[in-house]
Amino acid sequence: MIRGGEPYSGAANDEDAPLSGVVSERYRCPAGFLDFYLSGELSSDQGYFRFGENAICYGRTCSGTREASPQPVLYDRLQDAVIEEGKVKLPFDPTEIIENLRRERYPQTQLTDYERALKRLYYQLRPFTNQWLRKRIQRFHARRWRNLSFPHWPVDTTVENICETLLLLSLKAKRTDKIPFIWFWPRGARGCVLMTHDVETEAGRKFCNELLDINDSFGVKASFQIVPEDRYAVPASFLDAIRSRGCEIAIQDLNHDGRLFDDKTEFLRRVALIHRYATEYGAKGFRAAVLYRKAEWYGAIKLSFDMSIPNVAHLDPQRGGCCTVMPYFIGDLLELPVTTVQDYTLFHLLNERSIDLWKTQVELILERHGLATFIVHPDYVSGPDTRGVYESLLGWLREESDRHNLWTPLPSEVDSWWRKRSRMSVVQDGDSWRIEGEGADRAVLAFARNANDRLVYELADTGRAHSSH
Ligand SMILES: [Zn+2]
Incomplete structure (x- = not known):
């Protein structure tokens, strides 16, 4: 079944996508809550840096140093994020940085010549080798994996960490106690x-x-x-x-x-x-x-x-x-x-x-x-x-x-759910909020809150809290 027309409109894939693009795509929160702008000119080169304790990022930044590899000590850009006049001033473009991760646009993802050669050899030998030899080759390839610090083993949630930090900053910038959004599932x-x-x-x-x-x-x-x-x-x-x-x-x-x-x-x-x-x-x-x-x-x-x-x-x-x-x-x-x-x-x-x-x-x-x-x-x-x-x-x-x-x-x-959710929106309804769009009957309104500098989620209908970490 080939996908029909109906292009997805909210995706932040264009060069001129707003800084908040992927964050608003993730939460589907009303636009006014996310107000990001760049603190200066972006560097021409790219490199690794940190954004808070648990997010190693890769890309261009406005300030500080960028490293060629995800080494243990990296410049933390969180200290350069500033709240000014209800907006969040950032030293990088979050949409670009998150897309670099999600599309694996960082150096380590490329096959090295050695890996390429190994892959070719593996596929040439495959029809003739038994499972024992194949396992040897694969184990040889995987042998140094425990030394890799990035992405984080056994699960990497860097994108989640970045988005939650940005929501925390937005809560502070807007001086509000909660940001409404469409629950993920x-x-x-x-x-x-x-x-x-x-x-x-x-x-x-x-x-x-x-x-x-x-x-x-x-x-x-x-x-x-x-x-x-x-x-x-x-x-x-x-x-x-x-x-x-x-x-x-x-x-x-x-x-x-x-x-x-x-x-x-x-x-x-x-x-x-x-x-x-x-x-x-x-x-x-x-x-x-x-x-x-x-x-x-x-x-x-x-x-x-x-x-x-x-x-x-x-x-x-x-x-x-x-x-x-x-x-x-x-x-x-x-x-x-x-x-x-x-x-x-x-x-x-x-x-x-x-x-x-x-x-x-x-x-x-x-x-x-x-x-x-x-x-x-x-x-x-x-x-x-x-x-x-x-x-x-x-x-x-x-x-x-x-x-x-x-x-x-x-x-x-x-x-089907994620596509429908991507077209839903949260609209003001008196002094509360409501979700609109096809499939909204299955959607649940949620709130992001700041609990002692930690982002927590809460479902509106049930009052059930979902702690985020
Ligand atoms: Zn397969």
């Missing part, structure tokens, strides 16, 4: 959990039926990412079987050869085919093989959403990370970031057979009311030990959902 859910299955091989495809049974026994509906070419046959009956169980289909790459983003012309040729398969499969979502990605090329992908950008990618073949646990727009494409470690990585790189890391990640994500996205492969959970790990994850997630009022939709439902 429908009906006031505390956070959102997505289960996605990438079908890698014929063996994985064969295990899908059993996986559907396992999921159903825990009441979970998932999306299945199908490789259209070369990997396995994709009969209509297979897709129907998945859909008839209330699950959905997304496109995984074209042929999974790891080269989708190697060459622009070839990329465009493949994207045209991907669009054809999406129409044929009734798919609205996309995921690239091995989470290879190039956000600059995403404009060509005319699907509704993408699920290929990791939150923190220390253990993925392509390093980097989007540093957020919330959906965000890249042009008209909605990005649903991958915010938890993949099963393959957990089982074969970290040699884990417990769900402790997954639990830690989900807890960190939910503290920020974010999106917990799982990639579990039918290919890797068919063994008795790994299957057991997956089942304990589902059991734990079910308890968490009940305990914390989590939303567990299909990815296309998140896509």
Whole structure:
């Protein structure tokens, strides 16, 4: 299903987007509350700096020093943020800085020549090597990941930290005790959990039926990412079987050869085919093989959403990370970031057979009311030990959902919700506020407050407080 017209209008992607663009996109708060302006001319060069204790940023600034690498001591720009005449004077453009993170426009994300060579070797050898050698190569690649300080392992919430600091400054600038906004999830859910299955091989495809049974026994509906070419046959009956169980289909790459983003012309040729398969499969979502990605090329992908950008990618073949646990727009494409470690990585790189890391990640994500996205492969959970790990994850997630009022939709439902929310607005209604727009009946009004220099969220209808940290 190719996305129809209806371009998203609120996205801050233009060169001349306002400084508050991405912050107002995130909160959907009335425009008057966010009043940012630059303290001076932006530098011509870019570099790393800090904005408060927990936000390493990259980009241009008006003052201070910028570093070439995310070293432990960085100049903190928060001390240069000043409140003047009801406005917040900033030494950088928050929209630019947040987009640099979300689109991975910082140096570390590029594959080094060494990594590029390793990737080529890996794919050349892959058909001939056994799993043991493949794991060796991958572990060799991942060996130094614990030394990486940025993005933050095991979950990076830099974008959340920046946005909350900016809201705190705005509360002070406007001398108000609360800023109204549209709560992130429908009906006031505390956070959102997505289960996605990438079908890698014929063996994985064969295990899908059993996986559907396992999921159903825990009441979970998932999306299945199908490789259209070369990997396995994709009969209509297979897709129907998945859909008839209330699950959905997304496109995984074209042929999974790891080269989708190697060459622009070839990329465009493949994207045209991907669009054809999406129409044929009734798919609205996309995921690239091995989470290879190039956000600059995403404009060509005319699907509704993408699920290929990791939150923190220390253990993925392509390093980097989007540093957020919330959906965000890249042009008209909605990005649903991958915010938890993949099963393959957990089982074969970290040699884990417990769900402790997954639990830690989900807890960190939910503290920020974010999106917990799982990639579990039918290919890797068919063994008795790994299957057991997956089942304990589902059991734990079910308890968490009940305990914390989590939303567990299909990815296309998140896509649809986030698009509608992006067109809703908060309007004044007497001495209170009201949400207007299509889908507003599911939306909940919330307030951001300053509690001893900490930003807290509060739902209007229930009076239930959501502490933000
Ligand atoms: Zn894959």
